[in-house]
Each structure stands twice: as C-alpha cells, then as structure tokens.
Amino acid sequence: MCVSFMANDPRPYRINGSTTLKVTEERQQFLHQTTDPRNKLVHVFGALADLGAEIANKNNFHDTIRTSIHLLLGSLGIMRGGAARYAKYENELSMLAMRGMGEEFPLSLGVCHEDERQFRQNGIYPIEVAAAKVLPFYQVYCQSIERSGIQYLVPLIIHEELMGVVFVGEKASGEAYSGHDMEVICAMARHIGVAISQRNLLAELERKADENRKLYDEMRTTYKDTVRAFAAAIDSKDKYTEGHSVRVGKYTEIIACELGWAEDEVEGAAVSGYLHDVGKLTVDRSIINAPYRINAKESNELNRHPSVGYEILQPIHHPYADVPLAAKYHHERMDGRGYPDGLYDREIPFIAKIVNLADSFDAMTTDRPYKRRRPANEVVEDLQRNVGKQFAPEIVGGLFRGILREAVGETADKRFRKLLGREFMETEGLVSMLKASLNNVDTETSITLMS
Numbered sequence: 001m002c003v004s005f006m007a008n009d010p011r012p013y014r015i016n017g018s019t020t021l022k023v024t025e026e027r028q029q030f031l032h033q034t035t036d037p038r039n040k041l042v043h044v045f046g047a048l049a050d051l052g053a054e055i056a057n058k059n060n061f062h063d064t065i066r067t068s069i070h071l072l073l074g075s076l077g078i079m080r081g082g083a084a085r086y087a088k089y090e091n092e093l094s095m096l097a098m099r100g101m102g103e104e105f106p107l108s109l110g111v112c113h114e115d116e117r118q119f120r121q122n123g124i125y126p127i128e129v130a131a132a133k134v135l136p137f138y139q140v141y142c143q144s145i146e147r148s149g150i151q152y153l154v155p156l157i158i159h160e161e162l163m164g165v166v167f168v169g170e171k172a173s174g175e176a177y178s179g180h181d182m183e184v185i186c187a188m189a190r191h192i193g194v195a196i197s198q199r200n201l202l203a204e205l206e207r208k209a210d211e212n213r214k215l216y217d218e219m220r221t222t223y224k225d226t227v228r229a230f231a232a233a234i235d236s237k238d239k240y241t242e243g244h245s246v247r248v249g250k251y252t253e254i255i256a257c258e259l260g261w262a263e264d265e266v267e268g269a270a271v272s273g274y275l276h277d278v279g280k281l282t283v284d285r286s287i288i289n290a291p292y293r294i295n296a297k298e299s300n301e302l303n304r305h306p307s308v309g310y311e312i313l314q315p316i317h318h319p320y321a322d323v324p325l326a327a328k329y330h331h332e333r334m335d336g337r338g339y340p341d342g343l344y345d346r347e348i349p350f351i352a353k354i355v356n357l358a359d360s361f362d363a364m365t366t367d368r369p370y371k372r373r374r375p376a377n378e379v380v381e382d383l384q385r386n387v388g389k390q391f392a393p394e395i396v397g398g399l400f401r402g403i404l405r406e407a408v409g410e411t412a413d414k415r416f417r418k419l420l421g422r423e424f425m426e427t428e429g430l431v432s433m434l435k436a437s438l439n440n441v442d443t444e445t446s447i448t449l450m451s
C-alpha cells in the first residue's frame, strides 16, 4: 500500500515497498545479488554515509528520520521496522517512521520511569523481544509488538539520555542477525538518536527564543504604558490643556507614519511626543494654569521646560535615542526665532520639528484659557503660512496628508476624528483646501490625492 504524506505531516511514515530513494533501491538490489561479505561491507558503509548526509540536512526532521529508517532497513535487507521519539515530559514514545509493522501498531506508546531507567542502563544495544518482556511498557504493548513481527528494540541513548527507540523486525532472507549486522544496526541507530537529539536541542532553542520574544513584547508594552502614564501625569498639572501630551504623542505618531518611517521609528516618535513637555513638571502650577497671558518673568520660567525636560530624559536609557532631543528642541523654529537655542532649520533634529508641529497643531485645535480653538480652515491656512518659517514643508505635508486621507475615506481608522471631533473633519471645503495646500507645501505628494 502506498501512503503519501505532506511535508510537515506529523504522522509516522509507513514506508512502502517502492521506495523513492533511488540510491537505496539500487543498494538493496545489489545486496540481494551479492554474497561477497566485502561488497556487503562497502554497501553498508555507503548507507552510513548517506545517513550522515541526511542528518546534516536540517531541512525536514521527519523526512530525515523516514530516510534513515529506510536506509537502515534497506542496507541489511530487513522486512519491517520503525523509529519512535521519546517525549520526556509526556512519558511517551511517538512513532516517527514505520515500515511493515502493520496498520494496527500504536502511534504512541506510554513508557514509565522504570522503562526509561532500564533503557538508559542498557545503552544503545539491541534488546531481543524475549528479553524486553521484563519492561513495564512491553507488558502493556506485548500483543501489538508481537503481532508486528518486531524482533529487537534498540534504545537510542545519546549523552545518557533516552532519545527514542528503533524497532527492528526479521531479515527478508530469514537468516539470523550476525554480530556484524548488530554493529551496523547500532551504528545507524546512533545516527538516528543524534538526529533526534539535535531536533530536541533546536526545539528547546526555539522555545527559549519564543520565551524571550514574549518577554521583550511584555517589556515593550510596559514601557509604552509607563510613557503614556507619564504623559497623563504631565497633563494633569495643566487643567486647561488636559490630554495635550497624549494628543501630541498621537499626532507625532501619525505624522511619522505618513512620512513612511519604520515601525520602531514611529514608536520612538510617539514616545517623543508623549514626553515632550516633561520639563513642565518642574514649572510652577500657577504659571501653567494662569488664566491670562503670562508676563515676561513667568514666560522665562515656562520657557525653561525644554531644557529641563532634556535634563530629565537624557540620563534615562530609552530604546529610542531621539526622545531627549525632541524635548529639548520642540520649541525651535526653522527661521531661528524659537527657543531655547534659536537653532536654524538644519540644526534642529527632525523629530523635534515633527513634535513642534504636533504641539502647535494641538494648541490651535483645543481651547486655551485665553483663546478658543480655531476653525479647521484657519488652522490649515495658518500652518501653510508658516511653512518655511516655523514648520518644515514635508512635515506639514505629512500632517495634511494624514487628515486628507481620513477625510476622503482612504483610511478606515478615525484617528483625527477621535482627536479633533466630527465638526473639524467635516468642515466645508476642508478637503479641497488640504489638496491645494499639499500642492503648495509638498511637491512629493502622491498624485492620487491631488485629483
């Protein structure tokens, strides 16, 4: 009967008579034709070499074991046999490959510690079925084993650990096994044991890598949650601009995304936005909450917050290097009229330019103690007017593109709608204004948005 298998089929392979492995088929024919012991030896060495090559090939573990059993049976002209892998924690031998052992043979066999102990004590030598009767597991499966025509069990012991068991039936010729045959069986079983051991090591490595990945993800989530909690703490100091840092974090994230930044860079940009005003934690609450335009002295005190923010963030080891720079320079302007250092265009870190725009955009679109939020068209006009003075054109382009894509329904998410409200997003003429502005501020803009 011919059974076909998919590449990763975990079922044991019941090897059929017409093998697909050409080299072994030739060897098998050769074995039957020759009685010269030297030729047999050459043949067996050839099979061992093939087995070595199979084990070195890490592509498919199940294929390796199937081929290995095929080579073992084929090289000595054995009618039936198979290999099982020992799952230590499940106390189970699960069949990986079988040939001629019958459909009834169980695919997994439970073993106990006593079986394992006795197998380890025996080492990698064939155990005759009659001698195996003392093993607890044999007593459970004696009928299946005897019905299958198995004559020997070979425990696969590698570094004193049980890796599995090879089952070997009678020879096709009906001859008894010679001492030399037994040596060949042991050598080939050792190869199969090594293959299983390698596979176990690999599985353990994969498990560890998976564990590390999960740990890393958890740490990342914790970091993000901490940053957000921090942003909320900064915002709680300012009763008029509730949620400002959180919104700036979100706008910064959207702009970075629109500029085509990689996922981790976008994450870093969001963190920079969330923490940009961390320096305000040291500014007197009465200045932050002043319900009037603050005087020069108060303004000086407030304007220290970028430098203070940098001092707070700089010693912390962030996964994203730009976070302290964004805090320090988020009030700089391209025309050099910003603070604290009055930097010009190229001197300002790019992330600080993004946060600057996100910060200003939020200030324009939310109510302040001395100023009402401004209508959408005014905001767009204002930002456009300040391109090249305060804002970099490509960054304004990123923000406009994000709003426009949402306004025309090109994106399913409603990020701006949630942050700005329906009224802002449905302002009459907003879409055409954004398209026109994009033509002016960003020559790189996709043509599809311009239609």
Ligand SMILES: [Fe+2]
Pocket: 276, 277, 305, 330, 331, 359
């Ligand atoms: Fe600020």
Ligand SMILES: [Fe+2]
Pocket: 244, 248, 276, 277, 359
């Ligand atoms: Fe701010």
